[in-house]
Amino acid sequence: MDPDIKRKLFVAAERAANTLIRTVGPLFIALAVMLIGMAVFVYFTVVFPQFYTWDEDYIWTKFWYYVGLVFSIYIVVCIAFHYYMAVRTKPGGVLTGSTAPTSSEAEDPSIQDLFLELEEYQEFPKTCKKCHLPKPERAHHCSICKRCVLRFDHHCPWISNCVGYFNHRYFVLFMSYLVFGCFYFVAVGWQPFLRSVDLADDYDEWEVWVPKPYMALSYLLAFAIGIALGGMCSWHYYLIITAQTTVEFYNNQYAKKSAKQKGEVFINPYNLGALNNLREFFNVGRNHPVYTIFLPIPVPPAGNGKFWEKNVNHYSAVNRTGYSEDDDSS
Secondary structure (H helix, E strand, C coil), X not given: CCHHHHHHHXXXXXXHHHHHHHHHHHHHHHHHHHHHHHHHHHHHHHHHHHHCCCCCCCXXXXXXXXXXXXXXXXXXXXXXHHHHHHHHCCCXXXXXXXXXXXXXXXXXXXXXXXXXXXXXXXXCCEECCCCCCEXXXXXXXXXXXXXXXXXXXXXXXXXXXXXXXXCHHHHHHXXXXXXXXHHHHHHHCHHHHXXXXXXXXXXXXXXXXXXXXXXXXXXXXXXXXXXXXXXXXXXXXXXXXXXXXXXXXXXXXXXXXXXXXXXXCCCCCXXXXXXXXXXXXXXXXXXXXXXXXXXXXXXCCCCXXXXXXXXXXXXXXXXXXXXXXXXXXX
16 A cells, blocks of 8 residues: 555544544543442442441440541542542643634734743744644643643543643542542442342342442442552552653653663653652642642642753753753654
């Protein structure tokens, strides 16, 4: 087949896939809400009453009942809040509320202002090859949303949104609380699960009005999501403590190989140390207390997502290797 025809077919297939992902995004959100809602419903109607028993004769049972109730509601609220914020928060574009500009927008004052702003920090501001806008460091173009996103990590169909500078924190905390909630469900719900699949000694005793299949399905769903999402969540924490995004990780892997072939060492310019990277990502320490990580409240990231502090070893490393991690195609 003619290489030009193959390229055109590949581009057409890529565009079709991107359109499909963008179109079905709301369906993924609805499915996620439905599955999480079902698990929460089964937990409070089946698991919770059997694990946190109420006994009028013992005050400690009442105490742990209320502790468990408050704790369970807290986890559900944290999951719901951070998921809502991950979905509704714009990840951040190079221009507020902008899309790929047309030729008539080329002289838009806001674009000119951005060029001037970038020139204060970069000798030659980069321009995206696809949307033709100024491209700040760590920004990348999302082919699904058709725009450049600040500190772009990836496009997630489960939130029908890009994971970027302004919503990455909410996305990671949503995963964290959901993984914890799944494993908590598995830990306290194993006895009702065994009864629901007729494996317990008292399998004939099912006094709950919720059908057994709902309990079994919710338990298996919590276990599967906990394992799968736990791996993804761990991956994101690795990226956080090493000051990388998913896109940057693959770019950095290529840079490391190139530097190794030259007998040099690649240094990630944004890596300020594991603890500082965590503080910067969650924006705690200087601007917000650490305990805000455990509260369902909005906490914006520090800065504007266009300029980044670099480690002291970066500048000499760039001079030796001549490589910057922004030297990739849009």
